[in-house]
Amino acid sequence: MHKFVDEVLIRVQAGKGGAGEISFLREKFMEFGGPDGGDGGDGGDVIFTTSGQLLALSHLRPAHLYKARNGFPGEGSNCNGKKGADLIIRVPYGTQVIDPTTHAILHDFTEEGAYVAAKGGRGGKGNAFFKTARRQAPRLAQPGEETFEKEFLLSLKMIADVGFVGFPNAGKSTLLKALTKANPKIANYPFTTLSPNIGVIDDLAPRPLIVADIPGILEGASKGYGLGLSFLKHIERVRLIVFVIDLENAFVEDELKILKNEIESYSPELLLKPSILVLNKIDRFEDKKFLKAFIASYKKQGLNPIPISAHTGEGIDALRSELVKLLKLGAKKKAAKKKIPLKKKALLKKKTTKTKRTSVKKVTK
Ligand SMILES: Nc1nc2c(ncn2[C@@H]2O[C@H](COP(=O)(O)OP(=O)(O)OP(=O)(O)O)[C@@H](O)[C@H]2O)c(=O)[nH]1
Numbered sequence: 001m002h003k004f005v006d007e008v009l010i011r012v013q014a015g016k017g018g019a020g021e022i023s024f025l026r027e028k029f030m031e032f033g034g035p036d037g038g039d040g041g042d043g044g045d046v047i048f049t050t051s052g053q054l055l056a057l058s059h060l061r062p063a064h065l066y067k068a069r070n071g072f073p074g075e076g077s078n079c080n081g082k083k084g085a086d087l088i089i090r091v092p093y094g095t096q097v098i099d100p101t102t103h104a105i106l107h108d109f110t111e112e113g114a115y116v117a118a119k120g121g122r123g124g125k126g127n128a129f130f131k132t133a134r135r136q137a138p139r140l141a142q143p144g145e146e147t148f149e150k151e152f153l154l155s156l157k158m159i160a161d162v163g164f165v166g167f168p169n170a171g172k173s174t175l176l177k178a179l180t181k182a183n184p185k186i187a188n189y190p191f192t193t194l195s196p197n198i199g200v201i202d203d204l205a206p207r208p209l210i211v212a213d214i215p216g217i218l219e220g221a222s223k224g225y226g227l228g229l230s231f232l233k234h235i236e237r238v239r240l241i242v243f244v245i246d247l248e249n250a251f252v253e254d255e256l257k258i259l260k261n262e263i264e265s266y267s268p269e270l271l272l273k274p275s276i277l278v279l280n281k282i283d284r285f286e287d288k289k290f291l292k293a294f295i296a297s298y299k300k301q302g303l304n305p306i307p308i309s310a311h312t313g314e315g316i317d318a319l320r321s322e323l324v325k326l327l328k329l330g331a332k333k334k335a336a337k338k339k340i341p342l343k344k345k346a347l348l349k350k351k352t353t354k355t356k357r358t359s360v361k362k363v364t365k
Pocket residue numbers: 166167168169170171172173174175185186187188189190191192193194214215216217280281282283284308309310311312
């Protein structure tokens with residue numbers, strides 16, 4: 001299996017320009033033909049482009065020099081040299097192109113696109129170019145423009161819709177398998193997942209959802225315990241976080257607090273994202289009455305956990321509906337803000353408060 005690579009330093013070099021040609025027209029009954037040396041072709045560019053088929057940077061070789069082709073030299077009879085072929089380097093969505101010395105982000109592939117990392121050298125002018133009234137037979141031509149090696153750090157920050165966060169062994173990979181067609185490694189020991197797994201939920205409208213399962217997080221991960229927090233960079237751009245907690249061996253509030261603390265120390269903005277709390281492994285509870293009361297107690301505390309068994313599939317549908325609901329809600333709210341004029345908004349407010357009251361009544365009945 002390919003090792004998952006999310007950061008790679010590579011060297012690139014654009015193609016050199018082709019040299020201009022020195023040549024003179026030679027014809028049978030013509031003593032002095034004019035200069036007819038063509039221009040050299042431009043060198044090829046090195047271009048990064050996105051590919052939807054890639055999920056990692058594992059296909060790129062660290063420190064390898066990726067070179068575009070040189071431009072072809074010009075020829076006699078005013079023939080210009082051909083342009084050297086560009087070198088296209090494909091990268092997954094979410095790849096950032098970084099200058100390794102200044103650490104500046106030169107390009108961020110959040111969507112489809114291309115970035116010219118190194119421009120090919122210009123082709124040199126042939127001697128035909130240098131002909132003037134005073135200099136009818138120039139014996140000079142330009143060399144092609146030189147190019148130099150450049151270094152780029154490619155760093156992948158996945159763009160998934162949903163990211164799982166949980167302690168090792170909580171059942172994140174099992175949940176990924178239950179929700180998607182992904183087939184990650186699952187085992188009854190911590191840190192089974194050593195690099196992120198990606199799955200796609202493709203039967204939900206309006207578009208497939210990308211789900212990222214990352215390695216487990218421990219208390220102190222921000223200080224380097226366990227596998228550390230470096231994998232959280234793949235959660236940075238998700239729209240929704242799912243906290244996965246193993247109900248069997250956890251004090252839910254404590255575990256949730258630790259997880260939140262750790263991710264906060266990585267980036268406080270992560271906590272501003274909408275999230276779902278999933279309590280996994282409910283199949284281990286034989287006493288369903290107790291389980292119900294246990295979960296209800298968390299509801300009272302303001303948490304709204306979704307009890308599931310990633311193993312048997314119980315609760316997975318409820319989780320799917322919650323995912324759809326939360327991900328859609330975000331989009332709807334924004335659209336409403338933009339479109340509704342103030343007067344209508346006031347009217348709507350009145351209406352919504354009314355409907356709210358009636359719905360409360362219904363619940364209490
Ligand atoms: N009974 C039961 N076992 C489960 C359930 N979900 C996961 N497991 C088991 O729990 C163990 C850990 O599952 P994983 O999915 O590998 O856990 P993980 O959170 O991905 O673990 P790391 O990759 O180490 O962080 C495995 O033995 C699973 O079979 C569940 O709903 N019920």
